[in-house]
Amino acid sequence: MTTQHEIQVSTQGRGTYDLTADVQSAVHDSGTRIGMCNVFIRHTSASLMLCENADPAVMQDLETFMSRIAPDGDPANTHTQEGPDDMPSHIRSVITHADLNIPVRDGRCDLGTWQGVYLWEHRHAPHERKVTVTITG
Amino acid sequence: MTTQHEIQVSTQGRGTYDLTADVQSAVHDSGTRIGMCNVFIRHTSASLMLCENADPAVMQDLETFMSRIAPDGDPANTHTQEGPDDMPSHIRSVITHADLNIPVRDGRCDLGTWQGVYLWEHRHAPHERKVTVTITG
Amino acid sequence: MTTQHEIQVSTQGRGTYDLTADVQSAVHDSGTRIGMCNVFIRHTSASLMLCENADPAVMQDLETFMSRIAPDGDPANTHTQEGPDDMPSHIRSVITHADLNIPVRDGRCDLGTWQGVYLWEHRHAPHERKVTVTITG
Secondary structure, eight states: OEEEEEEEOOSSEEEEEOOOHHHHHHHHHTTOSSEEEEEEOOOSEEEEEEEEEEEEHHHHHHHHHHHSSSSOOOOOOOOOTTTHHHHHHHHHHHHSEEEEEEEETTTOOOTTEEEEEEEEEEESOOOOOEEEEEEEO | OOOEEEEEOOOSSSSEEEHHHHHHHHHHHHSSSEEEEEEEOOOOEEEEEEEEOHHHHHHHHHHHHHHHHSOTTTTTTTOOOTTTTHHHHHHHHHBBBBBBEEETTTTTTTOOTTTTEEEESSSSSEEEEEEEEEEEE | EEEEEEEEEEEOOSEEOOOHHHHHOOOOHTTTTSSEEEEEESSSSSEEEEEOOOOHHHHHHHHHHHHHHTTTTTTTTTOOOOTTTHHHHHHHHHHHHHEEEEETTEEEEOOOEEEEEEEEEEESSEEEEEEEEEEEE
């Protein structure tokens, strides 16, 4: 039995957006007690991650890390049509995740206490992002 | 219902190889309308990624990025039996993906407009690579 | 048909721990012949990876790589409550994997010859880590 649900996220530009409640809600609505939940983002300049959900400083430090290894305006980049954050957004996406796969147990995503599901917008401009949640079980 | 299909890729050395059509074809042949598609590479010096599928400069810039953070011949590496690109290939594989998990909707992988499925060969020499496509639904 | 199994790992601090036999055993016990195996870690300062399983120097070089791009005590980090390895552990987790998804074929995870499943503890102190193995098929 497979259930699919779409989450639409209107981002305000670069930063992280907590999808945990939306994903848990999709799992609850599916009625699945045991199985798998796939979260998939249909973009190449925004990505997904499971990350510490308590201290906003973690997200700030992750931005600092990414800005150091894949800086905006890096003169090494040749793919620059959409601006200085175009290619860094693809790099950030490739080394994080387009899909997360979380076990469903007792009718919910069996996350650890400190794990949250986040969309990471890598572009500076606001974007409409589409995330598909697929529950099987 | 689970279907498995193997894709064999003869690489010409370091670079990316578009598997999107092969994966979509495996999903089509499986007859699955809704479910999940797992793409898995059975190697540790080549990997998979979902990436922008329109501008070849993206792939070139990704190579530049990887060459900067995990350069061939890095004197810090001790695992060098197979040459200067041996350990960098393992590093590149670990920070990208051995598996991709894509929702199947309406009988096809529900990729975004700009998403392609790529095998990334990290070794300079040509290799025979095996990729398993598993469709459940 | 979904089967879930939990693996408890008592780590001795930073380093890699081979889970391949535990995962294969869970697949065997499930009786699943064809399907998927998801391995999921319920933490944000330890992660999972598929990696070369023959030469311990690979793991040593991976540590060197991570220590270079996300060094302990990095003055750029502001999330430091739990010490100099706190934020680097989150970074290392985000750019590796919380979930691995491996095809099951002929009753076992269809890994390549050189692929092993590893838990990567990023904290220096010993920790109790929980890994969920979910087999569907």
